[in-house]
Amino acid sequence: MQFAAVCFAREPECSRFHYEEKLLEKVIRSEIKMDAIDESLKKTTGYVEENIQTISVEVVSSGIYTRWGRRSCPGSTEMVYEGFAAGGHYSHKGASSNYICLPQDPIFDGDGRKASNINKVYGAEYETRSATFQKNLYEEDVPCAVCRVIRRSVVMIPARNACYSGWHTEYSGYLMSEYHDHEGNKELVCMDGNPEKAEGSDSGNQNGALFYFAQAVCGSLKCPPYSENKALTCVVCSK
Template sequence: MSLMIMFSVLVALTFSVTVICDDVRERRILLSDPDYIQQELHQIQVKLQEYDALKTEVTSLRSTVNELLAKKAGEKGVVYVRWGRKDCRGNGTELVYSGFAGGSNYQHTGAAAEYVCLPPDPLWGPHKDISSYAPAFMFGAEYEDPDLFGMPNRNEEVPCAVCRSTSFSTSIMIPARTTCYPGWEEAYTGNLAGGYYDHAASSEYVCVDEHPQTLIGGGTTDDNGKLFYQVRTRCGSLKCPPYEEDKVLSCVVCLK
């Protein structure tokens, strides 16, 4: 190695050592400087405050998310009518009210088709006593098939229960089934009911619970009104099989 190169290396090493020593000396001076220490402590305090503020914000956001999730869960629910019963069954289901099945008279050609569940505690509006030019009518309902519904006679009156499930968001009545399809949970099962085919009034199909109850005080008089009949199959446009001729149809109400 030439003298020139050795001299250059020596100079570089000397410079590096000098820089390191100066940096160490400067740090020692700074660490012994009260102003420098105070400045560093202040920076640490600022960082801690920023951390605390960030932690508080995260906690607030987490609380907001939990509130939104709780609200979302609270909004979940589905309402259905359990025909022929005064109560609701499990499945996270609550009773909204227990009432009286009703609807239009089976003889009226202008009758409304649907069955309704009337509450037991009506509140009358301001027009309760006005005269009427051309009214619709609301009647109670009776079972018209004592064998199917297990009634002592044809004059028993029909209860109903409006139920709300907070565990599900959808309900469906499936005719001709006694169990739900996979992925659905049973609310109740029973027998399909509707109006008599030769009556003047239109009707609809509803599912009457397999263990129907009656209203207290009914059954002594044949008041008619809205009527519940069994529903039987007729082959032709209805494919047989899988269906069979002149059989009583069951039903099930399912939740999801």
């Protein structure tokens, strides 16, 4: 037989059963190696998925908020930068509808780029003359601080000065925005309840973007629980 001839030529003691035994041994060894590779691949895949989940949690749960009326961030919160509250002029129809926190150290392109048809950005002032509190800040410039909370989500809750159970208070204060009859409208933001003036504030009446306290109007907004004669509070919470 051809098999026998080849077998005896290479291995004098070779037999059909010996050949099959060796072949089976190789198959078993191959299967063991494949099992080891498969197990290693599962461990690697699990490690990658675990790290991806960790990264995702860190990205989703880190929160950024602006603390209006203060030059610092509360507690152990990381301050991204300190700045000046600003926005569009109260009397301009095309004024921006949001307040922004401009940093104290701006960087401009060095080639003098500019335009003639523009949107104008002004500093902000407290307009507290008619209020029963914080009158000492009337016409002072408004500071701000952009803060980062590590591994937390952030929400501003209007009409409350305390967070719901399970949430941490970053700061509390009062809702403020533009005067209701001005051309330039602004968003409602949470002004810190213990506000201060911006660095370099001169208490001059330059106007620009203005902050007025906000109060509820009864009707479709039910009173109670709301009241037209009380300044609306606010709180910034994290979790």
